[in-house]
Amino acid sequence: MSQRKVSIKDVAAHAGVSVTTVSHVLNEVPGKRITESTRDRVRRSAGELGYAPSSVARNLRLQRSQMLAMISDEIATTPHAGRMILGAQEAASKAGWLLMLVNTGFDSEFEAAEIRALRQRQVDGFLYATMYHREVVLPEAIGDVPTVLLDARSNDASVPSVVPDEVRGGRTATEELIRHGHTRIGFINNIDDIPAKRGRLAGYRAALDDAGLAFDQRLVVDGRSETEGGLQAARKLLSATDRPTALFCFNDRMAMGAYHAAAELGLRIPEDLSVVGFDNQELIADGLRPVLTTVALPHYEMGAWAVETLITQIEGRELSGPRQVELNCPLVPRNSVA
């Protein structure tokens, strides 16, 4: 390729005008009186020389970088995270922005150092993301740089945030089971006290209420949010007399545990037992037999929303919608419910 990059000066020389004019023409600065013939000459020169303006120079002049950084605890290693990153990525790229990624690994000293490094590079805004929906406090180092929370919420209501609508998600899952005629529906919940746990339980209860079904405390069992936790909880629920005919599981991993329990007890899914998961981890949901009906987390949409919101905020435009949004978790029907 070319030895030295072609700069605006080269274009100006080639077109026989000043750099000022080149800049005005190429940026289509409104209110500038430049004849069409000159404009044409400039554009042709730029094209012939393969001119591409240096963002570095522009950023220096404009004191901004058109760069966003996503700071996350450990996010890049989970499959959900991928969707979130992708959503953010594509939204950024669509708007002509670039997105950086930084993992902090829960090390707040390292986190602060990385944030400082990013601020040196004039990053215009931060996406502060967590691996799963939780409450956070923004690190000091962010200072006054615009920030949006992703899959997290802060007690400071002024910073925009986007999280899944856990309550509605729990309701959606439960309603799917009720719709199929189930009246004794077990709920295998997470043992950790996080928003997802509380929200999904609330949704579960709300759906039961709406259907006129009584809430039965014995039908909800907590477990560690892994296959093993689901397995144990399901064992307990399914070996009781008057066992539930359907299970709503906190996540797909736990649902996988429920499958194992059902197999142990000789229960067929979905004939003898219906199961609904949560998360839509395709690796699991499509791998189980029968394939697992579940509820999807809107990670892609959350990533996109966060970036769009962040950009409007940076550009000083007013945020139109609410600052703290909850996105819907849609049902993904497969074959584990009957």
Place this chain on the structure above:
Amino acid sequence: MSQRKVSIKDVAAHAGVSVTTVSHVLNEVPGKRITESTRDRVRRSAGELGYAPSSVARNLRLQRSQMLAMISDEIATTPHAGRMILGAQEAASKAGWLLMLVNTGFDSEFEAAEIRALRQRQVDGFLYATMYHREVVLPEAIGDVPTVLLDARSNDASVPSVVPDEVRGGRTATEELIRHGHTRIGFINNIDDIPAKRGRLAGYRAALDDAGLAFDQRLVVDGRSETEGGLQAARKLLSATDRPTALFCFNDRMAMGAYHAAAELGLRIPEDLSVVGFDNQELIADGLRPVLTTVALPHYEMGAWAVETLITQIEGRELSGPRQVELNCPLVPRNSVA
């Protein structure tokens, strides 16, 4: 925080010296004669004012950015990808570099546009990554920007690349089964003609050879690299007379299918059938019962190697090792082999 960022000028004024001196002191430029007392004054001023040099300005001056970009087809959505990104990330950050991420979604026009955008931003080097090990040709748009291939290999041997050692991985998996006394070992391979397919088969054969076991074509069955493909292939292998007592599966998803087949046929794992997977997808391997013995892809290490290699290349230092490396895939023993 501060209203306007503090620049080198502010430090110079505060310390009563020129910006030149500040730059020299702070960058510890060798061969500059500046008294210790002046140095001290400068450093104290910088500290008091909370000065952080603007990378944008420095980059403009030095015509480089200390930024790397990872271009990948669809990588961010798979869990493997996460490890690869993390490895690259941490290596970059350790060396004081920043890493950008770009997904192209197999759209080569979009890819070219993104690459141009990144070059405008003076990105110093590219990591060209693929979701799974395959052969690629480098896009034109990259031009003469230093590049390293990640989980991919090009026919152009001059561009450094790092991929998993598929042959040795296949051998490792097979040897684990041989070590447990198995002599009839089925191999469920991928149906797509990719390096992983050929490599793992070669490893499988080599291990058999070394153990003095004859290769039996009927013991290897190809399938689509998903649960369903594994299920069907396993059905075929396991329902044959003189069925294999152990299965080496192309990946963990297919191994999951093999579990389903075993369950259908009433075969217990590992008592009646041993299974080894590939990929170490923890979602699956830890979710199955019994937990799945598998072979891990060295994604983290690959990411780190690629970044380190890219940086040494950019800095013009000579690459010490070979330019095209294959990293080992270690065995991750769990409970599916007996």
Place this chain on the structure above:
DNA sequence: ACAGGTTGGAAAAACGATTGGGCAACACGA
């Protein structure tokens, strides 16, 4: 012919760093 308005474009100052060259001030030997 001349004031006053419009048109089309250029000069130059930023933005915040790095760096080659230069220049006083002092020391020292002859």
Place this chain on the structure above:
DNA sequence: TCGTGTTGCCCAATCGTTTTTCCAACCTGT
């Protein structure tokens, strides 16, 4: 006292843009 080094620091150019200000030339009406 002069010449020659050495020390310690600063000037100014430079990277590639954007943007404010300014100006010459042309037009128009009287």
